[in-house]
Amino acid sequence: MRASSALQTWRRVVAATIATLVCGACAHTLPERAMSVVSAEGRLVPLDSATVSYDVDGIRVIQRANYANEAVAVNLYLLGGTRQLTAADQGIEPLLLYAGEYGTRKYPGDAWGNAWGLTGSRIVIDSDVDWTVFGFRGIQQEFDASWDAFADRVVHPAFTGKSLAVVAARLRAAVRAGNDDPGASAMTLADSIVFAGQPYGLRPNGTEASLASLDSASVMQYATTQLVKSRMLLVVVGDISRERVTAAVMRSLASLPAGSYKWTLPPPAPDFPSTVNLAWRVIPTNYVVGMFRGPDADSPESPAFRVALALLASNMSSAIRERRGLSYTATAEYIERGATSGMIYVSSAEPRAVLPLISRSIETVRRLPPYTGLDLHSFTDSFIVEYFSENSTDAAQADFLARAQLYQGDFRKASDAMENLRHVSEDNVRDVATKYFRDIHFVYMGDTTQVLRADFDSLSAASSRGATVRR
Numbered sequence: 001m002r003a004s005s006a007l008q009t010w011r012r013v014v015a016a017t018i019a020t021l022v023c024g025a026c027a028h029t030l031p032e033r034a035m036s037v038v039s040a041e042g043r044l045v046p047l048d049s050a051t052v053s054y055d056v057d058g059i060r061v062i063q064r065a066n067y068a069n070e071a072v073a074v075n076l077y078l079l080g081g082t083r084q085l086t087a088a089d090q091g092i093e094p095l096l097l098y099a100g101e102y103g104t105r106k107y108p109g110d111a112w113g114n115a116w117g118l119t120g121s122r123i124v125i126d127s128d129v130d131w132t133v134f135g136f137r138g139i140q141q142e143f144d145a146s147w148d149a150f151a152d153r154v155v156h157p158a159f160t161g162k163s164l165a166v167v168a169a170r171l172r173a174a175v176r177a178g179n180d181d182p183g184a185s186a187m188t189l190a191d192s193i194v195f196a197g198q199p200y201g202l203r204p205n206g207t208e209a210s211l212a213s214l215d216s217a218s219v220m221q222y223a224t225t226q227l228v229k230s231r232m233l234l235v236v237v238g239d240i241s242r243e244r245v246t247a248a249v250m251r252s253l254a255s256l257p258a259g260s261y262k263w264t265l266p267p268p269a270p271d272f273p274s275t276v277n278l279a280w281r282v283i284p285t286n287y288v289v290g291m292f293r294g295p296d297a298d299s300p301e302s303p304a305f306r307v308a309l310a311l312l313a314s315n316m317s318s319a320i321r322e323r324r325g326l327s328y329t330a331t332a333e334y335i336e337r338g339a340t341s342g343m344i345y346v347s348s349a350e351p352r353a354v355l356p357l358i359s360r361s362i363e364t365v366r367r368l369p370p371y372t373g374l375d376l377h378s379f380t381d382s383f384i385v386e387y388f389s390e391n392s393t394d395a396a397q398a399d400f401l402a403r404a405q406l407y408q409g410d411f412r413k414a415s416d417a418m419e420n421l422r423h424v425s426e427d428n429v430r431d432v433a434t435k436y437f438r439d440i441h442f443v444y445m446g447d448t449t450q451v452l453r454a455d456f457d458s459l460s461a462a463s464s465r466g467a468t469v470r471r
Contacts, residue, residue, distance in 0.1 A: 051401065053411060056246050057254035058229040062401050062411050063245060064237045066394060072143055072238035073394035075124070075135040076154070076253075077402055079231050079263050082129045082199040091175075091206015092214055092222050093132045095167055097125050099219070100153030102163035107152060121146040124395075127204035130266070130338050130406070131233075137395060140239040144248065151252035157223050161216050168211045175208050182283050183347065186445040189277065190291040193441045194269050194341060228259025235402045237394040263406060266338040269293035271439065276456045279445045285328075286351045286446025288358070290459070294340035294436050297407035302340060303420040304428035305436060308365055309334045309342050310383050311429065312437075315361040320346060326354050338407060342436065351444065355455050362459075366433040368426050376426060384418045 051064040078093060085092065101123075103109045116123070121138030134154065138146045178184045188203075195201040203210075232253065236245050271293070295301040312332040320330035327348040335341040348354045404414035442459060444451060 051411065052242065053405075054242070054246075056234075056249040058258050059232050059234055059249055059253055061234045061236065061245060061249070062405060063235070063240075063242060064394075064397060064401065065240070065242075066237060067239050070139040070141065070239050071137070071394055072140050072236065072240050073135065073137055073398045074147070074150070075133050075235045075395070075398045075402060077233040077235070077406075078132040078134065078227075079130070079233060079261065079406070081127075081131050082202040082204055083266060084226060085199065085202050085204070087202065088210060088213060089218065089222065090203045090210040091127075091171060092210075092219060093226075094125055094127045094205055095164065095171060095211065095214060096157060096159075096219050096223055097132070097134050097153060098167045098171070099159040099163050100157060102160075102166070103158060104152040105156035105158045107149060108158065112149060112152070115145070115149045119146040119149065121150075123150070128337075129200050129202075129204055132204065133399075135395075135398075143240055143244060147248040148252065151248070154227055155252050155255060157220070157227075159216060159219070164214070164216055164219060168214065171206060172208050172211050175203075175206060175211070182281055182445050183287050183289075183345070186279070186287045186289040186443045187291075187343070187345070189279065189445075190289045190343070190441055190443040191341075193275060193277065193443070194291045194293060195339075196270070198270065199266065200269070200337070200339065228257045228261060229253065230259040230261040233402060233405065235398040237398045237401070265296060265298065265407070268296060268339045269341060274439050274441060276442045276444070276453075276459075278448045278451070279443065280448045281445050283446055285347045285349050286444065286450060288344070288346045288348070288351060288354065289443045289445075290344035290358075290440045291335075291443075292342050292436060292438065292440045294335070294342050295432070297336070297338050297340055298409065301428075301432050301435075303417075304424045304432040305340065305342070306334045307380060307383070307421055307424045308429045308433045308437070311368070311379070312342075312344075312361055312365045312433075314379075315364050316344070316346070316358065319357045319361055320348070320354055324353070324357075326350050326357070330354070336403065336407075344440070351446070351451050352455050355451070355459055359459050362433075362437050366430060366437060368430050368433070370426060376424075377422065380421050380424065384421060387418065 050066065051062070053060065053062045055061070082090075101113065103112050107115050119138060119142040121136045121142060124133060124135040124137065126133040134150075136146055136150050178188070192201045234245075234249065234253075294305050309332045316330045316332055320327045327346050330346045330348075331344075333343045333345065335343055344358060346354055346358065400414050400417075401411045404417070405411040440459065442456065444456075
């Protein structure tokens with residue numbers, strides 16, 4: 001899990017590109033109910049009325065038409081993520097997909113790059129624990145040319161040992177850069193502890209060792225067995241017709257084998273006592289990361305868990321950063337995955353002063369004092385408006401539609417996500433905080449002489465069981 005994505009995962013929600021968003025909120029309307037897109041006739045229509053799901057020769061497609069501008073966002077989800085991997089082949093999907101930059105069967109060698117350069121589109125590759133996204137961002141006038149070059153990297157991969165070596169070296173450099181980032185390293189370590197022995201404990205972008213061991217034979221074998229239609233979900237948002245999308249799939253992805261993959265939610269994190277892991281690093285500041293399991297993504301507790309973490313983030317920022325100036329970043333994040341989790345993240349030069357404030361912030365949420373209904377509603381509405389204001393692109397809408405389909409079982413539930421937050425009560429927040437803000441696995445990275453075992457006692461007390469300290 002990269003630091004940048006980890007600190008922003010909870011913000012992923014659907015939004016439309018209309019200027020009335022904040023004004024609507026200020027007028028006490030529900031922002032998501034005012035959301036609309038522009039139809040082919042130039043009329044504003046509700047989001048859901050412009051969204052359809054259909055099958056093209058065994059590939060599930062979700063499409064939201066928006067003719068407000070010429071932009072088109074295409075996301076092809078290769079489902080399964082780390083559940084498709086072993087320790088030996090971590091990173092194989094990004095390696096395979098990035099290698100297409102150096103040629104495919106239809107566009108050998110430099111021909112692929114030349115063809116792609118003429119389109120002006122941008123390739124997107126994002127490997128995560130539940131899936132790998134391979135997509136592009138472009139305009140409708142160049143959709144067919146972009147699609148043909150894009151899809152050939154999936155349908156007709158062709159790579160040499162030399163091209164794989166170049167890509168693998170680039171990916172290993174990215175892994176090293178992540179390892180050199182203490183915040184990212186602390187989060188990766190915490191995540192691997194929470195999901196020890198499970199697929200989420202693997203790295204979708206690979207490790208230096210796994211990337212060094214992958215050769216053209218193993219990558220081609222993976223492509224032959226794993227690039228199948230049953231593993232694919234295609235989401236398209238923007239200025240494009242269903243007929244053009246269908247035709248594009250039929251002339252490319254439809255030729256792939258069907259396969260027998262079936263998407264299911266992953267198992268939850270194992271339930272075991274809290275741990276504290278101390279890692280010495282000579283760095284300008286120190287990092288405290290705490291990870292803990294959450295409810296299943298489709299659980300009715302998920303909205304309350306999200307609100308509880310938002311309240312915890314607000315309390316921590318106020319107590320640690322704003323009032324005392326002890327940290328540049330003090331927050332709590334909702335990690336949205338098939339098996340959700342929560343994360344506490346603080347960087348500070350004074351960790352002994354910060355640790356009890358984290359503990360108090362946890363207890364504040366677990367013993368949430370009575371709000372007036374208006375106060376909690378106002379907090380939630382502010383939270384929702386921030387979601388919409390920061391996720392107003394076609395690409396963000398594509399991502400949220402996919403998450404609703406895969407995590408909730410229906411893309412139409414994307415429209416309910418924010419409304420569900422409004423029905424969270426103080427009792428709901430207290431219940432999920434008590435249930436899930438426990439068995440927290442802490443990683444401290446930095447100068448270990450600045451903390452004592454006893455400094456973590458208050459944090460361990462926030463969990464229901466004692467902690468084991470590892471050095």
